[in-house]
Amino acid sequence: MRCVKVRDFLDSLDCTVEAGAAGLDNEVRGGYASDLLSDVMAHARDGDIWVTVQAHQNIIAVATLAGLAAVVVAGGVECEPETARRAEEEGIPLLRTRLAAFEVVGRLHAAGVRGSARG
Amino acid sequence: MLLECPVTGEDFQAAGEAAARLKRTLRQLGIDAATARRAAIVAYEAEMNIVIHAFRGVLSVDISPERIEILADDEGPGIPDIALAMQEGYSTAPEYIREMGFGAGLGLPNMRRYSDEFHIESTVGRGTSVRMVINVPSKGSLA
Numbered sequence: 686m687r688c689v690k691v692r693d694f695l696d697s698l699d700c701t702v703e704a705g706a707a708g709l710d711n712e713v714r715g716g717y718a719s720d721l722l723s724d725v726m727a728h729a730r731d732g733d734i735w736v737t738v739q740a741h742q743n744i745i746a747v748a749t750l751a752g753l754a755a756v757v758v759a760g761g762v763e764c765e766p767e768t769a770r771r772a773e774e775e776g777i778p779l780l781r782t783r784l785a786a787f788e789v790v791g792r793l794h795a796a797g798v799r800g801s802a803r804g
Numbered sequence: 805m806l807l808e809c810p811v812t813g814e815d816f817q818a819a820g821e822a823a824a825r826l827k828r829t830l831r832q833l834g835i836d837a838a839t840a841r842r843a844a845i846v847a848y849e850a851e852m853n854i855v856i857h858a859f860r861g862v863l864s865v866d867i868s869p870e871r872i873e874i875l876a877d878d879e880g881p882g883i884p885d886i887a888l889a890m891q892e893g894y895s896t897a898p899e900y901i902r903e904m905g906f907g908a909g910l911g912l913p914n915m916r917r918y919s920d921e922f923h924i925e926s927t928v929g930r931g932t933s934v935r936m937v938i939n940v941p942s943k944g945s946l947a
Binding site: 720721722723724726727731737739741742743744746747749750751752767 | 816817819820821823824827837838841844845848849852904905906908910911913914917918
């Protein structure tokens with residue numbers, strides 16, 4: 686896969702950049718979808734774009750510590766102001782879309798983003 | 805170098821700050837990204853366990869060029885059955901915390917999975933102490 690950046694997905698995911706625009710040039714190396722934070726910590730890989738319906742501030746800590754490329758909050762869930770503030774502070778792109786998580790993952794996969802094939 | 809961060813039970817605002825501070829410090833000290841990430845993950849899980857389950861605690865980290873030793877000591881309810889708590893999927897977290905995506909029963913298993921040494925002791929009614937060591941690969945072995 687050629688080097689793709691977070692900003693390359695803004696149109697196809699029909700999303701708004703809620704905060705963290707400084708990280709829009711982060712390279713996307715793969716993807717992960719989960720709403721359990723410890724599951725993301727355990728299995729998401731460095732450079733993954735993360736799809737979730739969690740929108741509270743702790744998702745930014747998880748994204749920062751796990752070295753994720755961006756967070757996509759799916760399903761039209763409203764992001765808490767504190768989440769946006771932290772995303773801005775850490776330079777983690779916080780993207781929000783009305784598309785359901787399943788559709789977001791489908792579009793990312795169609796664009797060449799892959800998850801890990803762990804057993 | 806010794807890093808000490810107090811952690812307060814139920815403070816979801818500050819949750820993750822101790823782990824973030826550790827990751828920054830490790831990167832500044834020139835520790836490789838993969839090792840810093842592992843240390844940050846186990847520190848985060850230990851920190852979140854204090855936030856979710858305990859009254860208060862301290863995360864202390866001793867950093868040397870060879871190893872990172874993380875000690876999470878808390879005053880809290882303690883764990884009656886450690887073997888059970890170590891099982892993936894077992895959790896005693898309340899419903900409102902699970903709704904936030906915490907309490908999936910993966911915290912302790914993640915700590916063991918990502919550390920090179922893992923020890924846990926607990927006294928019911930007093931608290932829990934977790935000690936983890938992450939070995940820092942020597943510069944030569946990274947290539």
